[in-house]
Amino acid sequence: MTTVREAAPHPTVRTVPLRAGGGLLRHLPADAPMAWVHEGEGLVAWGEAARITLPAEDDPGGVARFGEAAAWLADLAARAEVHDAVDAPGTGPVAFGAFTFDPRSAGSVLVVPRVIVGSRDGRAWLTTIGDRAEAHPGEILSRVTPMRPVGPLTWSEGALEPKEWEAAVATAVARIRGGALAKAALARDTFADAERGIDARTLLARLVRAYPGCYTFSVDGMVGATPELLVRREGDRAASLVLAGTRPRGETQDDDDMLAADLLASTKDAEEHRYAVDSLREALEPLAEEVEIPDRPRLLQLANVQHLATPARATLLPGATTLDVVAALHPTAAVGGTPTPAAVELIREIEGMDRGRYAGPVGWIDAAGNGEWGIALRCAQITGSRARLFAGCGIVAGSDPETELAESEAKLRVMREALAD
Numbered sequence: 114m115t116t117v118r119e120a121a122p123h124p125t126v127r128t129v130p131l132r133a134g135g136g137l138l139r140h141l142p143a144d145a146p147m148a149w150v151h152e153g154e155g156l157v158a159w160g161e162a163a164r165i166t167l168p169a170e171d172d173p174g175g176v177a178r179f180g181e182a183a184a185w186l187a188d189l190a191a192r193a194e195v196h197d198a199v200d201a202p203g204t205g206p207v208a209f210g211a212f213t214f215d216p217r218s219a220g221s222v223l224v225v226p227r228v229i230v231g232s233r234d235g236r237a238w239l240t241t242i243g244d245r246a247e248a249h250p251g252e253i254l255s256r257v258t259p260m261r262p263v264g265p266l267t268w269s270e271g272a273l274e275p276k277e278w279e280a281a282v283a284t285a286v287a288r289i290r291g292g293a294l295a296k297a298a299l300a301r302d303t304f305a306d307a308e309r310g311i312d313a314r315t316l317l318a319r320l321v322r323a324y325p326g327c328y329t330f331s332v333d334g335m336v337g338a339t340p341e342l343l344v345r346r347e348g349d350r351a352a353s354l355v356l357a358g359t360r361p362r363g364e365t366q367d368d369d370d371m372l373a374a375d376l377l378a379s380t381k382d383a384e385e386h387r388y389a390v391d392s393l394r395e396a397l398e399p400l401a402e403e404v405e406i407p408d409r410p411r412l413l414q415l416a417n418v419q420h421l422a423t424p425a426r427a428t429l430l431p432g433a434t435t436l437d438v439v440a441a442l443h444p445t446a447a448v449g450g451t452p453t454p455a456a457v458e459l460i461r462e463i464e465g466m467d468r469g470r471y472a473g474p475v476g477w478i479d480a481a482g483n484g485e486w487g488i489a490l491r492c493a494q495i496t497g498s499r500a501r502l503f504a505g506c507g508i509v510a511g512s513d514p515e516t517e518l519a520e521s522e523a524k525l526r527v528m529r530e531a532l533a534d
């Protein structure tokens with residue numbers, strides 16, 4: 114059942130300019146921090162003015178939940194009394210969201226925070242959302258406690274032991290070679306237990322430092338730094354970054370160059386990447402006047418891995434919001450597969466776990482339909498003192514289970530290191 118924590122009947126939303134500079138994360142309190150930060154800019158937020166939690170959905174397309182969430186936010190924004198002295202993407206009423214990978218999993222949410230601090234193109238602002246006049250910005254921004262270290266951790270296996278996961282990859286390869294499908298992205302999970310509640314801000318600070326070019330996010334306990342931009346929408350312009358095809362980074366420059374050259378020359382990775390680009394094009398075209406996608410991927414190098422990457426741009430048809438695009442794109446072949454229905458069925462059958470919000474859309478949307486959404490990768494779901502980490506790999510006919518396990522370990526490093534004091 115959909116559950117809603119409603120805002121006041123006519124919430125007051127006030128956006129005022131702030132002096133820019135100094136890093137967004139320093140504003141965050143320890144309790145349920147929300148964040149979307151890329152290259153030092155973005156939004157951080159806290160408190161809860163309103164929330165919608167969506168149930169598991171039977172709709173085979175899995176898109177009704179996005180429509181329901183968008184309609185709820187539009188209704189809230191229409192009832193709000195908005196005073197917006199900045200008027201830019203991300204000002205006025207904004208909701209943060211995290212959707213489950215599989216529509217059959219419950220737990221997709223949109224949260225409208227009480228306080229949002231934003232920064233973009235050298236401008237900064239503060240938005241308050243509530244039923245009364247909020248305190249002075251100086252007062253709101255001076256209440257934080259220091260970030261806490263994570264402390265000692267106990268690690269345990271997730272749904273499948275590494276050998277069992279390799280066997281699942283081998284099953285996927287056999288199904289693909291048998292012609293049932295062309296690609297499936299298979300994931301695994303692992304757990305870390307701390308001795309006390311994990312301070313998500315500590316993880317965010319480490320992620321922002323280690324992966325400044327990624328999209329560092331925190332929504333309802335889902336914390337990570339994803340390199341994969343599902344969509345950024347500003348007015349009628351949309352951008353997306355497709356990733357698929359991975360190598361580790363080398364120990365030495367020569368080693369690194371060799372791995373990069375190998376990735377760029379690999380027919381197996383080119384195939385894996387092409388499926389992801391094709392699925393983006395197919396999903397975006399009905400919503401766009403024009404879609405521009407380069408013919409060849411380029412290399413994206415992160416601290417832990419390197420990917421084949423294709424940036425796409427589109428001019429959207431009038432009225433298409435960020436969540437419309439998210440609904441159309443999810444699940445991309447980078448996290449689902451090709452064809453999507455067969456891949457999602459195989460994932461349900463052999464992965465042995467519920468992905469929750471891993472590999473689902475995560476991001477924010479404002480009342481004008483602008484927003485930024487990534488795919489929740491290189492992330493962990495934090496629940497109290499427990500972190501559930503996830504990583505997955507695109508599997509095609511030429512995939513080797515042992516290599517894929519090593520690749521998933523390289524991807525898990527992002528959150529393993531963020532959790533390590």
Ligand SMILES: C=C(O[C@H]1C=CC=C(C(=O)O)[C@@H]1O)C(=O)O
Binds near residue numbers: 446504506
């Ligand atoms: C599914 C994940 O990565 C995807 C994104 C980029 C490259 C991928 C790959 O090469 O397999 C994956 O498709 C993950 O990080 O958990």
